[in-house]
Amino acid sequence: MSALYSETIQGITFITFNNPPANALSQGVLQELSQLLKKYEEIEETRVIILKGEGRFFCAGADIKEFTSLQQSTQYENLAKKGQNLFEYIENYPKPIIAMIHGTALGGGLELAMSCHMRFVTHDAKLGLPELQLGIIPGFAGTQRLPRYVGAAKACEMMLTSRPIKGTEAVTLGLANASYHEEELHSKVTAIAEVIAKKSPSSVKATLELLQYTKTSRYYEGVEKEAQLFGSVFNTEDAKEGVTAFIEKREPKFVGK
Numbered sequence: 191m192s193a194l195y196s197e198t199i200q201g202i203t204f205i206t207f208n209n210p211p212a213n214a215l216s217q218g219v220l221q222e223l224s225q226l227l228k229k230y231e232e233i234e235e236t237r238v239i240i241l242k243g244e245g246r247f248f249c250a251g252a253d254i255k256e257f258t259s260l261q262q263s264t265q266y267e268n269l270a271k272k273g274q275n276l277f278e279y280i281e282n283y284p285k286p287i288i289a290m291i292h293g294t295a296l297g298g299g300l301e302l303a304m305s306c307h308m309r310f311v312t313h314d315a316k317l318g319l320p321e322l323q324l325g326i327i328p329g330f331a332g333t334q335r336l337p338r339y340v341g342a343a344k345a346c347e348m349m350l351t352s353r354p355i356k357g358t359e360a361v362t363l364g365l366a367n368a369s370y371h372e373e374e375l376h377s378k379v380t381a382i383a384e385v386i387a388k389k390s391p392s393s394v395k396a397t398l399e400l401l402q403y404t405k406t407s408r409y410y411e412g413v414e415k416e417a418q419l420f421g422s423v424f425n426t427e428d429a430k431e432g433v434t435a436f437i438e439k440r441e442p443k444f445v446g447k
């Protein structure tokens with residue numbers, strides 16, 4: 191069964207994660223998303239894409255249970271690169287991609303949302319990069335994108351404490367465009383997408399392309415280093431403890447090895 195489904199209504203393509211219970215980004219989900227985006231890049235009718243999640247969450251991040259099937263640090267490094275490459279493709283996509291976030295956007299879920307061109311959230315959505323709680327680090331370019339939105343100090347606090355922020359705070363910090371009550375999220379975001387869908391696709395594409403020039407060359411050094419460290423951190427006992435503790439639903443006990 192497919193973990194994503196899509197439909198297009200009046201120029202707006204909705205791509206929905208349907209990978210219960212938490213819409214985790216398994217490697218299969220990342221691949222399916224990549225294929226769908228490639229398809230819609232070619233379909234002229236699609237003017238705007240909205241990414242959303244079925245069920246309680248937008249997306250709870252990379253599939254933690256899948257981590258136990260990987261052994262070598264190079265496998266983790268490759269996983270990080272796979273996610274980074276897909277999110278880079280999203281950020282450079284020639285049509286606007288909007289993340290419509292309810293419930294949670296955590297870890298890879300927030301990293302995905304940060305690569306989208308805009309983020310609209312519910313007031314009480316939880317947004318965060320809690321990877322240190324698992325004894326690991328963000329690996330889908332979150333260490334590099336989060337400071338661009340919220341500044342270095344807040345990004346540092348969010349990552350080192352693993353504490354998520356609420357949708358309303360995300361708006362104040364500039365991480366999200368606006369927040370709404372859950373019942374109105376869909377209609378409000380669709381209304382914004384409708385406005386964009388009426389613009390000239392050429393001028394929209396040119397604007398999106400120009401926005402990418404704000405990235406510095408250090409960004410690419412940063413994501414390269416992030417993938418390396420994402421791989422090597424999985425060699426630690428703490429990473430095994432953190433992932434096991436999540437699966438066993440208990441607090442991790444980190445020893446520093």
Ligand SMILES: C/C=C/C(=O)SCCNC(=O)CCNC(=O)[C@H](O)C(C)(C)COP(=O)(O)OP(=O)(O)OC[C@H]1O[C@@H](n2cnc3c(N)ncnc32)[C@H](O)[C@@H]1OP(=O)(O)O
Nearest residue numbers: 211212214250251252253254255296297298320328329330
């Ligand atoms: C490079 C990228 C790296 C990463 O992204 S690492 C992952 C970062 N993400 C996280 O650390 C988030 C982990 N999840 C949570 O903190 C919590 O969960 C939630 C806040 C999302 C929800 O909490 P609650 O409402 O108490 O539900 P629940 O019982 O914890 O979760 C419901 C089911 O969803 C599964 N689940 C949640 N997140 C993930 C995930 N990221 N990967 C795989 N499974 C996940 C759980 O295990 C459980 O499943 P079951 O019902 O079978 O016990």
